Amino acid sequence: MSATATNHNSRYPLLTAILLALIVAAMNIGLWWWGNLPHGPEDWHGKIGGFAFSAFQRYQDPIKQDYPTDEEIDHDLKLVAKYSDRIRTYSMQVNPQTYRLAEKDGLEVLAGAEIGRRMENNEKEIDTLIAMARHFPGSIKRVIVGNEVLFRGELTPAQMMTYLDRVRAAVHQPVSIAEPDYIWLKYPELADHVDFITIHIFPFWNGVPVANGAALAAALGSYQMLQQRFPYKHIVVGEIGWPSNGDRHEHADPSVSNEAIFIREWLLAAKQRNIDYYLMEAFDQPWKEQLSGRTEAYWGIFNADRQPKFPFTGPVTEDTGWPWKAIAASLLALLPMIFFARRFSRFKLMGRLFFCMLIQLACGLITWSATLPFNFYLSWIDWTMLVLLFPAQIAILAILLINGFEFTEVLWRREWMRHAGMLTPDPPEKQPFVSIHLACYNEPPEMVIITLDSLAALDYANFEVLVIDNNTKDPAVWKPVQAYCEQLGKRFRFFHLEPWPGYKAGALNFGLKETDPQADVVAVIDADYEVRADWLAALTGYFHDPKVAVVQCPQAHREFEHNAFRRMTAWEYDGFFRIGMHHRNERNAIIQHGTMTMVRRTALEGTGGWSEWTICEDAELGLRLMHSGYELVYVDELMGKGLTPADFKAYKSQRYRWAFGAMQILKGRWSWMTQKGPLSAGQRFHFLTGWFSWFADALHLIFTLMALFWTAGMVAYPQYFSLPMQLFLIPVIGFFFAKAIFGIVLYRARVPCSWYDTLMASLASMGLSHAIARGILHGLTREKTSFVVTAKSRRLGGSNFAAFAPVREELLMAVALMLCIVGMALSYGTHYIEGTLWMFILAAQSIPYVSAVIGAWIAHKAGDKAG
Numbered sequence: 001m002s003a004t005a006t007n008h009n010s011r012y013p014l015l016t017a018i019l020l021a022l023i024v025a026a027m028n029i030g031l032w033w034w035g036n037l038p039h040g041p042e043d044w045h046g047k048i049g050g051f052a053f054s055a056f057q058r059y060q061d062p063i064k065q066d067y068p069t070d071e072e073i074d075h076d077l078k079l080v081a082k083y084s085d086r087i088r089t090y091s092m093q094v095n096p097q098t099y100r101l102a103e104k105d106g107l108e109v110l111a112g113a114e115i116g117r118r119m120e121n122n123e124k125e126i127d128t129l130i131a132m133a134r135h136f137p138g139s140i141k142r143v144i145v146g147n148e149v150l151f152r153g154e155l156t157p158a159q160m161m162t163y164l165d166r167v168r169a170a171v172h173q174p175v176s177i178a179e180p181d182y183i184w185l186k187y188p189e190l191a192d193h194v195d196f197i198t199i200h201i202f203p204f205w206n207g208v209p210v211a212n213g214a215a216l217a218a219a220l221g222s223y224q225m226l227q228q229r230f231p232y233k234h235i236v237v238g239e240i241g242w243p244s245n246g247d248r249h250e251h252a253d254p255s256v257s258n259e260a261i262f263i264r265e266w267l268l269a270a271k272q273r274n275i276d277y278y279l280m281e282a283f284d285q286p287w288k289e290q291l292s293g294r295t296e297a298y299w300g301i302f303n304a305d306r307q308p309k310f311p312f313t314g315p316v317t318e319d320t321g322w323p324w325k326a327i328a329a330s331l332l333a334l335l336p337m338i339f340f341a342r343r344f345s346r347f348k349l350m351g352r353l354f355f356c357m358l359i360q361l362a363c364g365l366i367t368w369s370a371t372l373p374f375n376f377y378l379s380w381i382d383w384t385m386l387v388l389l390f391p392a393q394i395a396i397l398a399i400l401l402i403n404g405f406e407f408t409e410v411l412w413r414r415e416w417m418r419h420a421g422m423l424t425p426d427p428p429e430k431q432p433f434v435s436i437h438l439a440c441y442n443e444p445p446e447m448v449i450i451t452l453d454s455l456a457a458l459d460y461a462n463f464e465v466l467v468i469d470n471n472t473k474d475p476a477v478w479k480p481v482q483a484y485c486e487q488l489g490k491r492f493r494f495f496h497l498e499p500w501p502g503y504k505a506g507a508l509n510f511g512l513k514e515t516d517p518q519a520d521v522v523a524v525i526d527a528d529y530e531v532r533a534d535w536l537a538a539l540t541g542y543f544h545d546p547k548v549a550v551v552q553c554p555q556a557h558r559e560f561e562h563n564a565f566r567r568m569t570a571w572e573y574d575g576f577f578r579i580g581m582h583h584r585n586e587r588n589a590i591i592q593h594g595t596m597t598m599v600r601r602t603a604l605e606g607t608g609g610w611s612e613w614t615i616c617e618d619a620e621l622g623l624r625l626m627h628s629g630y631e632l633v634y635v636d637e638l639m640g641k642g643l644t645p646a647d648f649k650a651y652k653s654q655r656y657r658w659a660f661g662a663m664q665i666l667k668g669r670w671s672w673m674t675q676k677g678p679l680s681a682g683q684r685f686h687f688l689t690g691w692f693s694w695f696a697d698a699l700h701l702i703f704t705l706m707a708l709f710w711t712a713g714m715v716a717y718p719q720y721f722s723l724p725m726q727l728f729l730i731p732v733i734g735f736f737f738a739k740a741i742f743g744i745v746l747y748r749a750r751v752p753c754s755w756y757d758t759l760m761a762s763l764a765s766m767g768l769s770h771a772i773a774r775g776i777l778h779g780l781t782r783e784k785t786s787f788v789v790t791a792k793s794r795r796l797g798g799s800n801f802a803a804f805a806p807v808r809e810e811l812l813m814a815v816a817l818m819l820c821i822v823g824m825a826l827s828y829g830t831h832y833i834e835g836t837l838w839m840f841i842l843a844a845q846s847i848p849y850v851s852a853v854i855g856a857w858i859a860h861k862a863g864d865k866a867g
Contacts, residue, residue, distance in 0.1 A: 017341030017352075024337060024356045025330035028364055032326035038315030040260055044267045045313065050086035050110070051301070052239055052281035053077075055095060058304040058377070061287040062094060070097055077105045079306060080282050088238065088278045090114060090147055092128035093121075099132050103139035110238075110278065112178070115146035115163060117154045126167060133171040140173060144198060144238070147178045150187065157187045164193040178238040181222045184229070191230050198238040199226055202280075203262075207250025207831070210242070210258040216265045223275065234276070240266060241280035244309050245375060246295025247723055248833040254295055257318040260310035263301070267312075286377035294722055297377050304377060325367055333363035344409075351412025358404040362397040365731055369393055392699065396735045399696050402689045406583045407742045411749060418585050420633045425537035428461035432520035432540045434598065439507040440469040443527045445480035447643070451529050452481075454640075456488050460536040463491070463523075464516050470497040470507040504594070505610040505617035512609055519601055524618075526595040530558065531640035539598065542633050549603040549630030550622060553596040554581070558641035565855070565862040566644040568760035569651055571753050573644070575743075575761060577636065578750040584690065585634040587682025591690070592622025592632065596640045603630055614668065615785065616661025623669060623687060627678050648852075648859040649806035651764075652771040659772045662691050663779025694772050696739075697848075701773035703732075704813065704845045711820040711842065715827050723834040729841060736844050767855035769848035770810050803860030810852035817846040 055073040060066045068076075073095060080087060087107055089098060091114040102109050111132060113125040126145070133140050145167050149155050160177060168175045174195035181199045184190060191197060201222045203215035219240060226235055242262040243254040263279065270277050284300035302308055310316050319325070337356040344352060373386055425431075436455060440448055448467070455465050467485055472478045478496055485494040495514065500506055508524065515522065521543055525531060535553075542551050554577035560566035584590045597618065604610075607624050610617045622632060645651040672679055673688050713721030743765075747758045778785065804811055821842050828835035 013345035014338075014342050016345065016349075017338045020341045020349075020352055020356050021334055021337035024353070024360045025334055027357070028330050028333070028360045029326045031364075032322045032329075036317050036319050036322040038317045039257065040314075040316035041264045042268060043313035044264050046271075048084040048267065048279060049270060049276065050084055050088060050278035051080055052278050053080065053087035053089055053098070054281060054283065054285050055098065056283075056285055056287055058286060063287065063290070067095060070101065073098055074101050074105070076283065076306070077101055077107060079302070081105050081107055083301075086110065086141075086278070087282070088112065088144070092125050092132060096128070096132070099136050099139060103136050107139060108141045109136075109139050110142045110144060110236075111140045112144035112147055113167075115149050115155065115160070116152075122163070126163060129167065130170045133173050137172065142174045142176070142196070142236075143167065143171060144176055144178050148180065148200065149177070150183050151180055157190060161190065161193040164190075168193070168195065176236065181226055184226060188229065191233055194233075196234040196236055197226060197230055198236045199223070200239040200280075201237055202240070204242055204249060204252045204254070207252050209251045209253065210262050213265065215242070215252070215262050216269060219266065220269060220273075237270075237275060237277035239280035240277055241299050243295045243298040244284075244300075244303075245298040247293065249295070250831050253833075254298060255318060256309050257316050260316040263310075264312065264316075284377070289377065294376075321371070325371055329360070329364040329367040332367065333360040336363075346414055346417075347408065348412040348414060351408045354412070355404060355408045358401060358408075362401055365397060366394070369731065392703075393731050395695070395699065396731060398689075399692045400735055400738055402692050403739060403742050406580065407746060409583055409586065410579055410746055416582060416586065418588065418634075420542070420635045422534075422538040422635070422637060423541040425459075425534070426541055431460065431462045431537075432543050433462040433516065433518045434460070434464075434521045434523050434536050434540060435511075435515040435519035435601070436463060436465045436523045436525065437508055437511040437515075438465065438467045438525055438527055439504050439511070440467060440472065440478070440481065440527045441504075441507075442472045442474070442477055443481075445477060445484075448481050448527045449484050451525070451527055451531075452484060452488060452492065454530040455525075456492070457533050458531065458536055459533040460540075463536060464519070465492045466511045466514060467492065467494045468497065468507040468511045469495065470500040470504075470510075472496070472498070502612035503615065505612040505614075508610045508617070509612065512605060515601070521598050522601050522604055523598040524594055525640060526642050529595060529640045529642040531596075532638075535596075535639040536598075538637075539635060539639070543598075543600060545631070547629075547631045548633055549600045549625040549628075550592055550632040551598045552590060552592055552632060552634050553639040554578075554636060555593055555595055556638040556641045557644050560644055563862045564760075565648070565859040567757065568764040568855070568858070569644045571751065571757045571761035572764040574751050574753070575747055575765075579746050580690075581634055582636065582750075584686045585632075587680065587686060588626065588631055589683040589686035589690075590622065590632050590634045592618050592625075594618035595642065599625075600630075603628065614661050614664040615657055616665060619661065620665050620669070623665065623672070626683050627669075627672055629678055647806070647863060648767075648856040651855075651859070652768065652806060652852075655768045656771045656775040657785075659691075659694050659775025660779040660782075660785050662694065663776055664783075666691065667780070691776075694776055697769045697772040698776040700769060700845065700848065701777070704817070707842060707845060708816050708820060711824060711838070715820075715823040718827070723828070723832055724838060729834065729837045732841060733837065733844070763851050764855055766848045767807075767810075767852035770813070770852060800860070803857055804853065807852045807856040810849040814846050814849035814853060817842050817849065821846075 055068045055076045056062065057068055057072055060068055077087070085106070085108055087102065088110040090112045092111065093114070099109060099111065111129060113129040115122050115125060129143055129145070133143055145163050146160055149160060150157060164175060164177060176194040176196045176198040177190065178198040178200060181201060184197060184199060199222070201219045203218040206218060208215045208218045223235065223237065242259040244256045244259040246254045248254065279301060281299050283302045283306065284298055284304040286297045286304055288296040300309070336359050340355055340359065341352045369390065376382070378386070438451065452465070452467070467481060469478045469481065482494040482496065485492040493514070495510065497507060497510060500510065502509065512522070521540060523536070539551050542548050555573060557566070557570040557573065560570040581590055594617070599621070603625055604621070607628050611620045614620050626632065645654055666673070673684050710721060710724070714723065743762065744758060747761065751758070753761070821839050824835060824839050824842070830836050
């Protein structure tokens with residue numbers, strides 16, 4: 001951006017923010033408009049050939065013996081009469097008053113008798129059909145004996161021909177049976193027992209798309225084939241239509257616009273060819289969904305509230321309510337966009353535009369998710385699921401926005417506002433005295449000795465080192481360290497505590513009591529670290545500012561380059577310190593971690609020392625010091641390097657501990673983070689939302705368990721478990737892709753590693769999802785857990801089978817998800833887009849579990865090579 005543009009933006013930040021918000025809002029409305037562009041075939045004028053007619057209202061259900069009243073049927077007949085002079089019915093015993101009311105309203109009826117396996121009911125239907133045909137000859141012009149009985153295989157052709165002959169002998173009206181076209185070709189002898197042929201034509205169920213007239217051509221082809229086979233018989237198309245909603249079938253997409261296009265194309269073609277037909281059907285019948293799936297409810301020309309779904313003249317619009325939805329989404333996003341663009345005017349213009357678009361996208365999805373269910377006839381079970389899942393969708397969008405904010409700030413900042421670097425070393429007389437505390441528990445003495453050697457080599461005059469070994473049982477482990485401290489001189493003091501409470505925090509609190517009285521700063525490192533000689537000299541100068549309580553350097557690693565497992569984990573750690581810590585540091589909200597950190601002694605002791613009620617005492621201390629008004633300084637310089645976890649078990653254990661401890665802090669300091677107080681809004685934001693990605697892992701586990709249950713139900717009991725609607729699936733898939741893209745782009749921009757290392761770091765990160773989920777859920781439901789020290793030295797290996805012992809649960813989850821995908825593929829194939837999307841989601845859900853299994857195997861093989 002040019003300097004002129006930059007200055008202009010800085011001079012008029014509010015105006016720029018308003019313009020950006022209005023531009024994005026206009027783009028949103030434009031997208032809604034584009035998605036609902038009007039289209040359609042030629043207009044239709046005149047009467048429609050006929051309608052399949054069922055008068056059940058929105059919440060009525062014949063299965064529950066809930067039938068429409070005379071008034072409701074008469075109202076429906078009068079509405080149909082405005083569009084057509086003919087109707088078709090399916091049963092003589094269900095709503096029998098229809099025939100009397102139809103005669104009163106001047107409608108001709110193709111009356112149908114319901115025939116099936118219930119022989120006694122068949123007799124009643126046929127007797128009633130004969131009686132009604134004789135009683136209402138003015139309205140009942142033709143009759144149908146059985147609807148798709150042979151298609152369903154309920155009776156034999158011989159049985160049906162017997163019924164047909166019997167009715168033909170008893171009534172004066174022409175008689176037929178209604179079946180799909182291929183049934184007539186399969187049993188041509190049926191034609192000798194009917195007065196006319198009634199066929200059902202449904203290109204939708206053959207998977208033919210509406211586009212380019214394909215569905216119409218298929219329908220006409222079926223009709224012409226029957227004409228050629230039975231040239232001497234009149235052919236009636238008893239059912240033809242297209243659903244306005246439901247599940248896609250192969251290439252056939254149910255939608256209002258597709259229904260409108262197909263119906264209008266058919267009406268024009270049928271008039272031109274003089275085809276006798278009945279549209280399927282007059283009114284949507286929601287009760288049918290429980291019989292044959294979601295799509296069956298949406299074949300009506302009118303919806304269940306008796307409103308026409310589309311016009312017969314003029315252009316067709318998929319969603320006639322799109323303008324108010326688009327405006328609602330824009331208004332919902334407008335103030336947040338203005339606030340963001342004004343508040344973060346220091347970001348580059350592209351960054352502000354990107355995040356405003358992300359805000360608008362989130363508001364658009366909320367509007368879409370909140371309004372789309374009203375396009376469906378949902379049961380109380382569906383609504384219950386929606387009510388439960390809608391907050392989850394809000395949470396997904398919140399996580400997306402939080403990740404997007406980090407993405408925007410890291411990529412499109414002009415500069416870091418709180419950048420801190422190396423300082424010129426103070427002369428010895430001005431150096432703060434530093435007490436370095438090194439807590440040990442059962443650490444290999446040779447590893448600790450390397451750390452002590454690096455501390456002894458520090459280029460600093462005023463420091464001491466306290467080595468606090470707590471609860472190591474074996475003297476062969478701690479005595480060599482004690483002896484080495486004595487060898488290094490009086491600056492190094494060793495303490496062995498046994499028994500001692502409080503885990504690492506308890507040991508560090510003991511160290512505070514033993515600290516030299518003249519110490520100004522307490523520094524903490526892990527027992528596996530090698531520190532740079534200038535660590536203290538280059539950084540302790542920050543403590544001359546009384547507001548500074550902490551100086552923190554990254555957690556970094558060594559000796560990983562030639563070990564595949566250690567390499568992938570090292571780069572995985574690096575991402576947080578190169579990306580997340582800078583992002584948090586902008587608002588003085590870094591996570592203090594318990595190594596390569598220096599703390600002002602008076603601040604540490606004055607706020608209560610190290611907290612022993614949480615297993616993440618370091619992060620809790622950082623939050624507590626912020627609450628007390630102190631500044632924390634983050635210097636992104638590798639001043640010390642330690643070892644990565646030794647194997648996948650240690651790697652998982654460490655991340656579980658962090659997640660569990662984070663929840664302890666969240667519960668223990670909830671009021672600090674949710675109420676106004678000493679913490680700034682930015683600090684509260686980061687400490688509340690910084691763990692949202694971990695919450696996403698917990699939600700992922702819950703959703704995976706639900707998905708396994710639901711998939712098993714769809715495969716084993718499809719009559720009770722239907723495919724999830726796209727409403728549930730699209731936001732989840734979008735979130736999956738967005739989060740993956742954000743992570744990879746940020747890694748490539750900020751972490752100095754190759755593409756291979758980026759992908760392997762992603763694999764390592766995803767492999768921790770299950771451990772994090774367990775840590776979050778346990779942390780929310782339990783008060784305490786044991787503190788497990790992260791093993792840094794290689795443990796004895798085992799068989800190849802033993803490699804998967806640390807990931808037993810992940811392996812079981814991966815296998816279960818793969819079996820679900822296979823079950824879905826065998827049961828549903830790719831006939832339904834919802835089924836394909838569901839299989840994609842199951843595959844995406846398996847990625848963290850498969851990653852954990854791969855990570856454990858890599859760790860095992862890398863350990864073998866190291867051995």
